[in-house]
Amino acid sequence: MSYVLEANDLTKQFHKERILNRVQFQLKKGEVLSIVGPSGSGKTTLLRTLAGLEKPTEGTLSMSGHDITEKKANERSIGLVFQQPLLFPHMTVEENIRYGAKFARSSKKDSVTDLLSAIELSDYRGYYPAEISGGQQQRVALARAIATEPDVILFDEPFSSLDPKLRHDLRIWLREFLAERSITSIFVTHDTEEAMLMGDRVGVFHEGTFQQIDRPEVLYKEPANAFVARFIGGHFVLSEHEYIPLSNCSVTTNAYETGRRYMATIQHITFQHGQTIAHMSMEDLNKTTTLPVAGAEVGQTVWLSFPDEQICAFGGRAV
């Protein structure tokens, strides 16, 4: 099967430091892959390498079966939406999009008008970037990238500079926008919630490589390793080999009769989705965890109990 985008053993080394380490993945037509990982994990370098802004040290990259490893950025059919909108300040909204359309392979007269209407900014076509909001600017940047009619669009944390409310609204808007048009894309973020919302599959990226690429529910239910479990959250990692989903843990003031139990002290309390969340430290394990605990009080000592039959091994195997 020929994938729209396929990376094989993609490696990037700056001096002696290996930023990308034999990265391997495939992307089907219309699929959205979210890449999530901590800062400095190499996500942006991966996007820049895919876009052709960095040359890989080793490995190959192909689009629809054609090797594009040696192609320059302006010769690849890959668009990139940056963290900042980077609109040309001397051009109007319409001119910015038209500038992208200039490089499109097929030129449709009404494509710019269509795009303006798709991003819901038809009334702002004559406005300059300084006259519209950050969210509107980011939508124009997206329309400009789409106007070039690329086979794949890469998003490099496009909403990171926006406020949480706008960010939430734009995520939903973009998800629907990409789905309606079957646009193949890669969405990079450091926010796990955003990654799960945006991607058909989510790739957890760490130390220059994918730790796991799967559907969001698989990532959650069957984390491949301790890093994925910790990063995705919702699990208590007992060791590098085993974990227990936090939903299977119970918090009591008395020790659970069977299974493992650990003493914890409630250090902070927050409130989320109508629940009281206790932030606890377990001195025996030198770990902290967060769980909903009804009637929790700061300073209170509780017991966390892990039933033996609920403890899982990484990779979806039963212990």
Add this chain to the structure above:
Amino acid sequence: MKWSSNKSWLLFLPAVLFLILPLYGLAAAISQSFQQQGEWTLSAYQQLFQSDRFLSAVGFSLEVAFLSSLLSLLIGLLFTRSFYPYLASHTPRLIVWMPMLFPHFVWGYMVILLLSETGVLAQVFTLLGGDDFPTLTQDSRGIGIILTYVWKEVPFVILMLLPVYATIKPEYYDLVKTLGGGAWSQFKQVEWPHLLPVMIETFLIVFAFTISAYEVPALLGTTFPEMLSVLSYNWFYGSSWDDRSLAFAAMVLLSLFILILTFIGYIYMNKKRFRMMKGKS
């Protein structure tokens, strides 16, 4: 705060005081250009427009000033664009700006020492067997004057353009590449809109200086055609008292021309800058 908003006009006072002298000079020049033997008249201006000497001086001055400014801008732009990453460090920047430390007449002397028919280059040329060294100084085409100005003004152009390049976000270059553009698109869309207002500003400064400065054309020019500044100086300090009003009229016309040029440039620049910063509103 209240004091500063109520008395903000006081902040203009130093500038107004500073401008009193040149403004008095301009007013006096205008007034004297319209007077001859104590009577008000337009005769100085009439004589100017009938004078072949004046008209050729205008043509020659415009040509020399335009070429000097344009060449300085182009060379300065090419130099800044090619080397701005290196010019970020202290020593290369100082070396480039070194010519600005010398007064124009010193630079003019240096050009004579180097490029005149008896200068260093001519001697080397003869030693190498050459027998007809071209006339590069005190020539009728103003080559010596243009060379001196270009040499002297290129560092000034670099000084003006370097901050522009320092403020351009490098991500814009990547953006143009990912949209499908090449090097020309990068220059046209990323650099040019930022460069244009500063280039106009720099052109106006260099042009206004080169068209009206005296020392360099006096040192490196000929008696015909002569630059407007040299002609006015000769009229002003000449034996005939009547020529003084001609000198004033010539300088008034030159000042008016520069003011109109600056005003047009200022309006155009501000429109561009305002749109980039605030939009149309």
